[in-house]
Amino acid sequence: MKNLIIVALILVLGSCNSAKNESTKVTQSYSCPMHPEIIGKEGEKCSDCGMDLTEPVTQKPDSKSLKK
Known part of the structure; x- marks a missing residue:
């Protein structure tokens, strides 16, 4: 029983860590x-x-301001 709790805890902590890494991936514009437009x-x-x-863009640009 103790081993099952430890394995479950490791799985939960491991999945939380990977979710955090994915959310921090931000593309800098x-x-x-x-x-500046x-x-x-x-x-x-x-x-x-x-x-x-x-110049780093701090706000997320709207689709109208993007010019290519």
């Missing part, structure tokens, strides 16, 4: 310093001026 991934270029996208 960046914007152009001159055109241009949003993309790190290392991409602004489609208007060609500058690197370097």
